[in-house]
Amino acid sequence: MENDLNKAQEKAILTTEGPVLIVAGAGSGKTRVLAHRISHLVERGVRPEAILAITFTNKAAGEMKSRISNLLKHGKENLRHEMPDSAIFGRALPWVGTFHSLSVSILRETGSAIGINKHFTILDEDDALSLIKEALADLALDPKQFQPTRLRSIISRKKNELVTLEQFKTEALEYFPKILARVWAAYEEKTQKSKALDFDDLLLKTVELFSKEPRVLEMYQERWRYVHVDEYQDTNLVQYHLTKLLAQKYGNICAVGDIDQAIYSWRGADFRNIMHFERDWPNTVLITLEENYRSTQLILNAANAVIVKNKFRVPKNLFSQKKSGSKISVFEAINEEEEGDFIAGLVNYLHEKEKIPLTEMAVLYRTNFQSRIIEEKMIATGIPYQVIGVKFYERKEIKDTLSYLRSALNPEDLIALKRAISMPPRGIGKALIIKMLAGGNLSEKENKKIEDFKKLLEAVKKDAEEKPASEVLKNLIKRSGLEDYFDNGTDEGEMRLANIAELASLAKRYDAKKAPEGILTLLEEAALMSDQDTVKDENSVKLMTVHAAKGLEFKAVFIAGLEDGLFPHHASMEEEKELRDEEERRLFYVALTRAKEKVYLSYAVFRTIFGSRQVNRPSNFLFDIPDELIEKAPEKIITLE
DNA sequence: TGATCCAGTTTTTTT
DNA sequence: AACTGGATCA
Numbered sequence: 039m040e041n042d043l044n045k046a047q048e049k050a051i052l053t054t055e056g057p058v059l060i061v062a063g064a065g066s067g068k069t070r071v072l073a074h075r076i077s078h079l080v081e082r083g084v085r086p087e088a089i090l091a092i093t094f095t096n097k098a099a100g101e102m103k104s105r106i107s108n109l110l111k112h113g114k115e116n117l118r119h120e121m122p123d124s125a126i127f128g129r130a131l132p133w134v135g136t137f138h139s140l141s142v143s144i145l146r147e148t149g150s151a152i153g154i155n156k157h158f159t160i161l162d163e164d165d166a167l168s169l170i171k172e173a174l175a176d177l178a179l180d181p182k183q184f185q186p187t188r189l190r191s192i193i194s195r196k197k198n199e200l201v202t203l204e205q206f207k208t209e210a211l212e213y214f215p216k217i218l219a220r221v222w223a224a225y226e227e228k229t230q231k232s233k234a235l236d237f238d239d240l241l242l243k244t245v246e247l248f249s250k251e252p253r254v255l256e257m258y259q260e261r262w263r264y265v266h267v268d269e270y271q272d273t274n275l276v277q278y279h280l281t282k283l284l285a286q287k288y289g290n291i292c293a294v295g296d297i298d299q300a301i302y303s304w305r306g307a308d309f310r311n312i313m314h315f316e317r318d319w320p321n322t323v324l325i326t327l328e329e330n331y332r333s334t335q336l337i338l339n340a341a342n343a344v345i346v347k348n349k350f351r352v353p354k355n356l357f358s359q360k361k362s363g364s365k366i367s368v369f370e371a372i373n374e375e376e377e378g379d380f381i382a383g384l385v386n387y388l389h390e391k392e393k394i395p396l397t398e399m400a401v402l403y404r405t406n407f408q409s410r411i412i413e414e415k416m417i418a419t420g421i422p423y424q425v426i427g428v429k430f431y432e433r434k435e436i437k438d439t440l441s442y443l444r445s446a447l448n449p450e451d452l453i454a455l456k457r458a459i460s461m462p463p464r465g466i467g468k469a470l471i472i473k474m475l476a477g478g479n480l481s482e483k484e485n486k487k488i489e490d491f492k493k494l495l496e497a498v499k500k501d502a503e504e505k506p507a508s509e510v511l512k513n514l515i516k517r518s519g520l521e522d523y524f525d526n527g528t529d530e531g532e533m534r535l536a537n538i539a540e541l542a543s544l545a546k547r548y549d550a551k552k553a554p555e556g557i558l559t560l561l562e563e564a565a566l567m568s569d570q571d572t573v574k575d576e577n578s579v580k581l582m583t584v585h586a587a588k589g590l591e592f593k594a595v596f597i598a599g600l601e602d603g604l605f606p607h608h609a610s611m612e613e614e615k616e617l618r619d620e621e622e623r624r625l626f627y628v629a630l631t632r633a634k635e636k637v638y639l640s641y642a643v644f645r646t647i648f649g650s651r652q653v654n655r656p657s658n659f660l661f662d663i664p665d666e667l668i669e670k671a672p673e674k675i676i677t678l679e
Numbered sequence: 680t681g682a683t684c685c686a687g688t689t690t691t692t693t694t
Numbered sequence: 695a696a697c698t699g700g701a702t703c704a
Contacts, residue, residue, distance in 0.1 A: 094694090095694085136694075137694080138694055162694090163693080163694090181699095237693090237694055238694095240694090241694095301692075302692080302693080302694095304691075304692065304693090305692080305693060305694080404691070404692075405690060405691055405692075406690075406691080406692085407689095407690050407691095408690095427693095463680075463681060463682095465680065465681090466680085467680045467681075468680085469680085470680085565694095566694070567694090568693080568694060569693075569694095583691085583692065583693095584692080585691090585692045585693070586692090586693090604691095607690095607691055607692080609690075609691060621692095625692080646695085647690075648688090648689070648690080648695080649695045649696085
C-alpha cells in the first residue's frame with residue numbers, strides 16, 4: 039500500500055467485503071481512493087471483470103479507468119511493470135461508466151427479454167420535446183395552453199418516481215392530469231414506434247428487466263460481485279433501485295458521496311438515498327474522509343461557514359494542511375460589463391504576472407446566459423477560453439448529419455428520418471412525408487424524390503457496414519448535399535460546415551473499430567455525452583455553470599453574479615422554498631470548494647436581463663463568509679506595466 | 680415546398 | 695437582445 043494515504047482512506051481501501059459508505063468531503067481524494075480500492079481488489083485476486091464502478095460522467099469514468107490501469111501496471115506488490123503492456127491491457131478491466139451507459143449496455147445485451155430491440159436509438163431532450171409537440175398536434179391541443187417543456191418535465195419526473203403510465207392514468211381524475219395522461223400515452227406510442235428510448239427509459243427499462251426476469255438479474259449479480267457507486271447523493275429513485283438490485287445477492291456495495299454536494303434534486307435526485315444507506319444495508323462500515331487535499335484552509339473555512347447554515351446535513355468539518363493562503367476577493371461591479379472586465383483583466387494578470395496556467399482557471403456562474411458577456415470580454419482581452427455547455431453534439435448541423443446515420447442503421451427511427459429527409463431541403467416537405475408514411479399514392483415526381491433519398495440512405499448504410507467511421511462521414515457529407523448546402527458563402531454556413539468537418543475528424547477516434555461498431559459507438563457516445571465530456575484539454579480558461587464544474591478543480595476560481603435572485607436563484611422558488619434555499623447554498627459550497635488557491639467573488643449592482651435593466655442586492659451568501667477571510671478587490675482593474 | 684418576416688417568449692441547473 | 699415558431703407569400 040502506498041504510504042501517502044491517511045488512516046480513513048486506507049480503511050476505505052482495505053474494507054472490501056460487505057456494504058461500505060464513504061462520506062467523502064470535497065477534495066478528500068475519493069477518486070484516488072476508489073481507484074486504489076479497485077486495484078487492491080484485483081491484487082487480492084478478484085477478477086477485474088467482476089468489478090463494477092458507476093461514475094457521474096463519462097469523463098470521470100475515463101479518469102478512473104486510466105488510474106486503475108496505471109495502478110495495476112505499477113503496483114508494488116507485484117512486478118507487473120516488468121511485464122509488457124499487452125499483458126496488462128490484454129486483460130480485462132473493471133466495467134466503469136455512468137448509470138446511463140451501463141443501462142445501454144445491459145439493454146443491448148439482454149433487453150430483448152422484455153421486448154427491447156437490440157438496436158434501439160436514444161432520444162435526447164430535443165428529440166423527446168419534438169415528440170411531445172407532435173403528440174400535442176395529433177391531439178389537437180394548444181401548445182400555448184399546455185407547454186411542451188412543462189409536460190415533458192412532468193413526464194420525466196413521474197418516470198423517475200417509477201410511476202408508470204398505467205398507474206398515472208388511474209390516478210388522473212382532474213382536467214390537467216387527464217390531458218397529461220393522453221399526451222404521455224401518445225408520446226410513449228411515438229417513442230416505441232421509432233424503437234427509441236429516452237434518457238429516463240434507459241434506467242427504467244433496466245429496472246423493469248431486472249424485476250421481470252430474475253434470471254437475467256442473477257446473471258448480472260454473478261458477473262459483478264463488487265459494486266461501486268460514486269456521487270451517491272445525486273442518485274434518483276430509479277438509480278437507487280438499480281444499485282440495490284445489482285448488489286443484493288453478494289452485498290458488496292461501496293457508495294461514495296457527500297450530502298453537502300447534492301445539487302440535482304430538480305432532476306429527481308434524492309439525497310435521502312445516502313442518508314438511508316445504513317438502514318438499507320445492515321452492518322455498513324461508515325468511513326468519513328474529512329482531510330482535504332485540494333484547497334487552502336482559508337478557502338475551507340469560508341466553505342464550512344457557508345454550509346454550516348444548512349439544516350439537512352450530517353455535520354462534517356473539512357480541514358487542510360495548506361495553512362496559508364490568499365484571502366477571498368470580493369468585487370462590486372456597477373454592471374455585468376464591468377464585472378466581465380474585472381474577470382478578464384484579472385485572468386490576464388494572473389496568467390502573465392503570477393504565471394498561473396489558463397487551464398488552472400475557471401469562471402463559474404449560476405445560469406448559462408451569464409456566459410455571453412464574459413465570453414465577449416475574454417475575446418476583447420485576447421484570452422483563449424472555452425465555454426462549457428454549448429454541446430457540440432446538440433448543434434443543429436451535427437444532429438442533422440448524425441440523423442442520416444441513425445436513419446440508415448435504424449429505419450424505424452422516424453425522428454431521424456424526418457430530420458434527414460428535410461436537411462438539406464430536397465423538395466420533400468411535411469405533406470409528402472405524411473403521404474409517404476401513410477403509403478398513399480404518389481405522383482411520378484414525388485416517387486422519384488423519395489426513391490433518390492432511399493438510395494442515399496442505402497449507400498450510407500453500406501458505407502457504415504464496410505468502411506471506417508470517419509470515411510463514412512466524409513462520404514455522407516458530400517453525398518447528402520449538406521456540403522453544397524452550407525457552402526453558400528455566408529459566415530454562418532462556413533461555421534456549420536467547419537463543425538461538420540470537425541465531426542468527421544472526431545470520428546477518427548472510432549476508426550479502429552470494426553464496421554459498423556465504429557458508427558454505432560459514435561452515435562451512442564454522442565447521445566450520452568455530458569457537459570464535462572466536452573471539456574477540451576487545451577490551453578484555455580474554462581467558463582461554465584457551477585453544476586458543470588462538479589468534481590473539477592482549479593488553482594483560481596471566479597464566481598460571478600453573486601446577486602440576490604440570481605445566486606441564490608429565485609425563479610419558481612415558491613414551492614418548497616426552504617429545500618431549494620439549501621440546495622442553492624450547497625451549490626455555492628460546491629463552487630467554493632473547486633478552488634485550490636484563489637477565489638474571486640463578484641456581483642453587479644445593475645444587470646440587464648431580457649433586455650431590461652435590473653437593480654440587485656448582493657447575494658446573502660457573501661455575508662455568510664466571515665469578514666476576516668475576505669478582502670476587497672482592487673477598485674481599478676489591474677493593468678500591466 | 681421553402682424562404683422570409685413578424686410577434687412573442689425566453690433564462691435555472693442536465694444525463 | 696436574441697431566438698423560436700407561426701403565418702404569409704413566391
